[in-house]
Amino acid sequence: MIATEAHPTIVALSSASGKAGVAVVRISGPRVRFVLETFAGALPEPRVATLRRLRDGSGETIDSALVLFFPAPASFTGEDVAEFHVHGSRAVLARLLAALAALPGLRLAEAGEFTRRAFEAGKLDLAAVEGLADLIDSETEWQRRQALRQMDGALSDFAARWRDALIEAMSLLAAELDFSDEGDVSGPLQQQALALADEVLNSLRQALGGFAMGERVREGFVVVLAGPPNAGKSSLLNALTRRDVAIVSAIAGTTRDSLEVRLDLTGLPVILIDTAGLRESTDPIEAEGVRRARAFVERADLVLALRGIDSDPYRIENETQLLKVATKADLPGSVLPGELAISVRSGAGLTELLAEIVGRLQRLGSGEPALLTRERHRIAVADAIAALERAVMARHGQGELLAEDMRVAVVALERLVGRIDVEDVLDRLFAGFCIGK
Secondary structure (H helix, E strand, O other): OOOOOOOOEEEEEOOOOOOEEEEEEEEEOOOHHHHHHHHHOOOOOOOOOEEEEEEOOOOOEEEEEEEEEEOOOOOOOOOOEEEEEEEEOHHHHHHHHHHHHOOOOEEEOOOOHHHHHHHHOOOOOHHHHHHHHHHHHOOOHHHHHHHHHHHOOHHHHHHHHHHHHHHHHHHHHHHHHHHOOOOOOOOOHHHHHHHHHHHHHHHHHHHHHOHHHHHHHHHOEEEEEEOOOOOOHHHHHHHHHOOOOOOOOOOOOOOOOOEEEEEEEOOEEEEEEEOOOOOOOOOHHHHHHHHHHHHHHHHOOEEEEEEEOOOOOOOOOOHHHEEEEEEOOOOOOOOOOOOEEOOOOOOOOHHHHHHHHHHHHHOOOOOOOOOOOOHHHHHHHHHHHHHHHHHHHOOOOOHHHHHHHHHHHHHHHHHHHOOOOOHHHHHHHHHOOOOOO
C-alpha cells in the first residue's frame, strides 16, 4: 500500500530521549514493509526479534539493531508496525530518524499519534486510552494499579454491560408497544424493563460513589499543614520530604505563601502543602497568605493541625479531616488528648505520624481501584443516572417516554467509552502524550 498525504507512515522515538543503553524507534503505517526492506535488508519473521544491520539509502551502516515486525491487523495501531531497538546514543538516533524521515511517504509522528491510530482502528476505546495515558504518567503504586485496571478495560466492560442491559430493557418496551395485542407476547414487559433499568441505576450509583477516590488517586491526596505561626509546619515539611523545601526561621510569619510538594507515601500519591501561619494580620501580603491557607484547609483530604507543645491549643476548621499534632516534643509541655507528639529535631514520633497519615488516606476509599477517575467520566455517568432516575421513578406508564429516558442513558454511556462526541476530548487527550506514543 502506498502512503497518502492523509494517512502517511509515521516514525518516532518511543523510549525516553537522551543517552541510554537501548532506544526504541517505532514506525507505523502502509510503508513499514518498504522501510524494513530498505534499512534491514528483508522482512523479519513477524513478532520475532532479529539482529540486523541498519543501512541508509547509500548503503552506509547506521547501527546494529534488534528489528521487530508486527503485521496488520495484529499490532498496537492496527497497521503494519516495526520497531528498531538501537544503541541509545544521540548520534545514532539523530542519524536514524533523519534517514527515516527522508524517505517518501514518511514523517515524524505527532504527540499521541500512535495511540490515536490504535483508537481509530478499534484497538482501544477512549476509556482504555485514558488509562494508558495515566499509566504512563503514574508515579506511585496506587496510580499504577488504577491506571492498569482502566487500560485493561475495567470501565469499558462495565459500560458495555450497562449498555447491553438498557438495550434489552428498550427491546422489552418496544415489544410491549408493537406487539401488545399479539398472542405470543405475554407478561409484564414494562416491569421487567424497569427492573433492568433499576439494576443498572444501582450499579451506576455505586460507581459514581467511588469517583472522589479515583480522582484523588489519579491527581494526589491533598494533605495540608496548618496552624499558628512557629508551630513547626515548615520544619515538618522538610522532614517529611527529606530536603530543605521551606525556609525555617524562629521569626513568626516566615511562610507567607503556600508550598506544594508531591510525595509517594507507601504507594499513595500525596500533595503536601505548607501554609502560612494562621493569625490575624494587618500586613496585606501575610493576610492573603492566611486567606489561601484557610482555603486549602477547607478542601483538604487531611489537615495536620500543628501547635508547638509549649503553646496554647489552636482550633482549626474542617474537624472531620483533622489530625492533631503536637510539635517540638523535645521541649517541656503537655500533649493534649487526641494529639500525636513529634519532634523534627530528634525524629521522635515521625514514623507513627506517617503511618497515621497513610492509614487515614487509605480509609477514604476501598482497596479496589475506582472505575471513574476523570471529570468526564463523572459527568457521563451522572447524566445516565439522571435519565434512569426519571424512568424508574416515573408513574405515567408511557412506554415511549420510558424508552426515551433509557436511550438518553445509553447515549451517555456511549460517550463514556468514546463512541460518540469525542473529537474535542481526543484532541486534548492525545496532545498530552509523548511523541512516541
